[in-house]
Amino acid sequence: xxxxxxxxxxxxxxxxxxxxxxxxxxxxxxxxxxxxxxxxxxxxxxxxxxxxxxxxxxxxxxxxxxxxxxxxxxxxxxxxxxxxxxxxxxxxxxxxxxxxxxxxxxxxxxx
Amino acid sequence: xxxxxxxxxxxxxxxxxxxxxxxxxxxxxxxxxxxxxxxxxxxxxxxxxxxxxxxxxxxxxxxxxxxxxxxxxxxxxxxxxxxxxxxxxxxxxxxxxxxxxxxxxxxxxxxxxxx
Numbered sequence: 386x387x388x389x390x391x392x393x394x395x396x397x398x399x400x401x402x403x404x405x406x407x408x409x410x411x412x413x414x415x416x417x418x419x420x421x422x423x424x425x426x427x428x429x430x431x432x433x434x435x436x437x438x439x440x441x442x443x444x445x446x447x448x449x450x451x452x453x454x455x456x457x458x459x460x461x462x463x464x465x466x467x468x469x470x471x472x473x474x475x476x477x478x479x480x481x482x483x484x485x486x487x488x489x490x491x492x493x494x495x496x
Numbered sequence: 497x498x499x500x501x502x503x504x505x506x507x508x509x510x511x512x513x514x515x516x517x518x519x520x521x522x523x524x525x526x527x528x529x530x531x532x533x534x535x536x537x538x539x540x541x542x543x544x545x546x547x548x549x550x551x552x553x554x555x556x557x558x559x560x561x562x563x564x565x566x567x568x569x570x571x572x573x574x575x576x577x578x579x580x581x582x583x584x585x586x587x588x589x590x591x592x593x594x595x596x597x598x599x600x601x602x603x604x605x606x607x608x609x610x611x
Contacts, residue, residue, distance in 0.1 A: 417598060428589060428604035429540075436598060474539065481528045481593045484600060488539040 387412045391475055391487035398465055399495050406460040406490045408475030413453045419484065420449050420460050421474040429474065433460070465494045499523055500592050502603035509580055509610055517575045517606045519590030525570035526592035530600065531563075534587040543588075546573050580610040 388411045398404050408418070416437050421429040433442045433449040435458070441450040448461040462469060472491050478484035499522040509515050519529060528547050532540040544560075546552040546567035554560045564576040573592075577584055587607055591600040 419599070421602075426587075426607065429602045431599075431602070434599055476540075478600070483530050483542045483545060484540075484591070486539045486541075 387415075387477060387485045389475055389477060389485050389487035391473075391490050393490060394488065395491040395493075397493040397495060400465060400467060402465050402494075403461070403463050404465055404492070406462070406473050406475075406492070408458040408460070408487055410456045410458075410477050410485075413456050415453065415477040416482075417478060418449075418451050418458050419476050419478075420447075420458075421476065423472045423474055423489070425472075432473075462492075465492075467494045467496045469494050498599075498601045500526075500590065500601045500603040502588075502590055502606050504606060505604060506607045507609070509608070511581055511610055512579055514576055514578045515580055515608060517577075517588055517590075517608075519573045519575070519592070519603050521571045521592045521601070524592075524594060524601075526573075526594060527570065528593045529567055529573040530591045530593070531565060531573075531575050532589045532591070534589060534605075540589060543575075577608065580608070582610045584608065585610045 390409045392407045419434045420432045435442050435451040446463040451458045472489040474489045476484040476486045501520045503518045531543045534540045543558045544552045544554045546565050548567050552565035567573040589605040591602045593600045
């Protein structure tokens with residue numbers, strides 16, 4: 386059974402810092418890995434999706450990497466801003482099968 | 497494109513009543529829809545998978561007679577919480593996928609509060 390772990394559970398950084406969020410999964414036979422952002426009391430916003438054949442994806446200040454062999458993904462956020470404060474969720478799966486989510490990392494960026 | 501809506505976004509009901517939540521894919525046909533539940537400060541947990549025109553598949557521990565799921569068309573799935581109790585208060589999120597598609601698209605969620 387696939388299990389997804391995210392470390393750290395919470396992170397507080399000053400504005401402007403670069404930071405890395407970690408995600409690990411137990412079954413490397415994944416098809417996709419997706420990073421989401423969730424604001425308090427809100428739904429999910431998809432940030433980046435990495436297909437199993439890819440090693441990384443970039444969008445603006447965000448860069449996500451995938452290493453299937455080690456069962457790990459990282460989300461790198463450059464030059465963090467207070468508006469980046471949210472919970473970041475990592476999930477693995479494919480379009481027509483359920484996603485398995487980690488518990489998330491709660492990020493606070495302090496101005 | 498690839499927009500999924502949920503209605504209502506927020507509902508408060510009394511214990512013992514039933515509540516229906518709708519999940520719609522607005523601009524694509526969703527062969528499969530998933531229902532997740534999220535308790536405070538927890539991650540999303542899959543409740544059930546529904547394929548259009550067939551019975552939903554429920555995860556272990558999810559009561560199928562309590563959480564009725566209907567996926568009657570390629571654009572609409574409904575979740576009915578029957579005889580709701582305060583412990584059913586949660587954030588319910590649906591997602592939709594297409595046959596052969598690489599990504600699921602999530603609705604904005606429904607906050608259910610049972611008093």
